Amino acid sequence: MSVAEKVSAGTFEARDLYAPEVISNPYPYYAMLRDKPIQFGLEDYPPGTIPGVDKPIPSWVILKYADLVHCASNHATFSSRDRMQEASDAASLMLVNHDQPEHTRLRNIARKAFTPKRVESDVGPWLKAVVNEMLDDEGDGYLDFMENLAADLPARFIAKLLGTPQKDCKRIRGWSDAFMGTSHLSMEEKVRSNAELLDYYTEQVTRRYADIEAGRASDDLLTGFILAEDGGKRLTPMEVIRFCITMVAGGAESSVYLLGNQVAAMLEMPDLYQKMRADRSLVRPFLEESIRRDGPIQRLFRECTEDTEVSGTKMKKGDWVALFFASGNRDPAFYERPDEFILHRPNVGKNLTFSHGIHHCIAAAVARNEAAEMINGILDRYARVEPGDGPVVYQSAGFINYGPKSCPVKFVRG
Template structure:
């Protein structure tokens, strides 16, 4: 890989670039792919692990093709596998293992099981808004409560476990500034707790009488223990890895998405009034906000063969960074890409949930959670506005684009 001195590429990893990468993406898109991007994959430990040096893809067509071609762009992450952090399930798995894992997980993590949370969310969110109150309020703590509590309920864990979920996710996903020792300790605590919970569920499952029909009532961990496809079952280690994946990939990204959606409601009063009158528009609003300000910004892949992209040769074994956040604002695909437009005809082409083999398994759960929030907020507050305080963006890692503190005026 030829080194690069493109200033915009170097600025991407600064706090200012992480907080607002979109102008930099615009400068880099025509140069894509750009060599020499240095950063850490999720789950590694800056200060203990070395950053990778990668080709960076910023154009929609390039990111889309790389995301769908898992044979050429592998999701396996040898750096994370060698790290002290746990390796994620599905996210860092290639075929044929990926298909087997996904079938087993999907059997337990079913649409019906997710749908069962709908009524519970309908009661939880208004209760949390009661506690939030009105006036100038900071909404990110509220935003974090929904996905973490939902994950605890889904997995069948004790009340209170959700308090640690956000801290674990922030540490793993590099969106909080920690020492290497603090990050390693957080990862070890997370894996240890899930191993304990799995042992408890295994013991309870063994006590059930054969033939008991428990599917409608059982939690996700128990369902994962029972899942079987063609005689294959998930190992205890795989179940722990999936629980870790749900926490770090599900709770944090949904928290950040809720924050970005609430900010969009506040800065787009005419659109908010339109959606208040017609809630069928909320799905398009979620899709368009994910395109414009989707939390996931980039993921890494590794080339399994020499491949030409944009007239440049990426060699076998070289790292490749797929910038979904840049692809989602490519003017060749999305007209006026910096404008939130819920009527754009290709609104579902956004890539924040991934594409192809690695399309987000938790997409239905995330949508259920954010729609519960949006409906409850629109029901409760007649006015949703920006405060004078602009809040604070996440500046620790370009993995996500998000607020860590967001004051809004609610009345």
């Protein structure tokens, strides 16, 4: 039966979530399942794993805000280690897939690498200049925001942060698409892409170690990862490589959809666009509500380290659990009128888009700054942002991120 037929028959279950029509618009399906007992059986793929190569692990599907916070807060019971990713040929992500005490060591080192100078004062002026350059190059009129703007900026930003060549940004974007499962590449192409991604950052990191040894390294994030210490210990070269890949997976992929979802919201609410043009203090509240309602990250996995229970559902040690944080952001038990876009929502800061607890995304502020710069750049130039020459089409290839594959717009100057 098709998804539509199962919905009509009342037989749609959590195991049916992994379908293109659900991935492109998952929120109505979350709502159908949220108040039912927690269901088991979804087979999905963590970052870097490949359908046809890696075997998925059936999981419990957690959809309620309170349950998500419970699981994310109890990291001793719900481990972040990803045995499916570890068994694959993909590089395991840093921080995301580590438990205590290793997670604390890695996060302390990452905090020392993510200095305000490296990620704000040094990069901030560059980011503003690049956004201005990109928008000036596009001018006004019709364009696909995703293809012409959103696809390029995050990869350029990550390259700048890490101090790697800007000329490689298109390749970085392609690798991140494949790694995060949002491309329609063949199985063989995804395998090759993952290998190229690992080889690229192995080469970049090896070169940077040599530059440091020779006394000619620049003060960027990659250098910071290499030199930062916790308790007198530094990262291994492979850990540095995996940190770079983690930055690409989150920064060069999820940020693309964060930007696209914001522009889609502008198209949806032209009156709010005009209010933001007149009052820039509304940009941050707009950004935060967009992150809540339309956040790109959909879910992360956990593994039960012991027999446990969530909302009356018993789970066994070793069971796989999918935490659908995006569903929690639309849970009416926590957010009033959750499907509506409400500026100045009082509890918007409690959204789960950047995870919760010890695994809250360490680069969340970087993503926010990138998005705010693009919003302000658009507001500076254009009197209106109107629908373009076609509908907004949402990606349907993989469940990690939600956002437009294509977002046709018309930029209109005043």
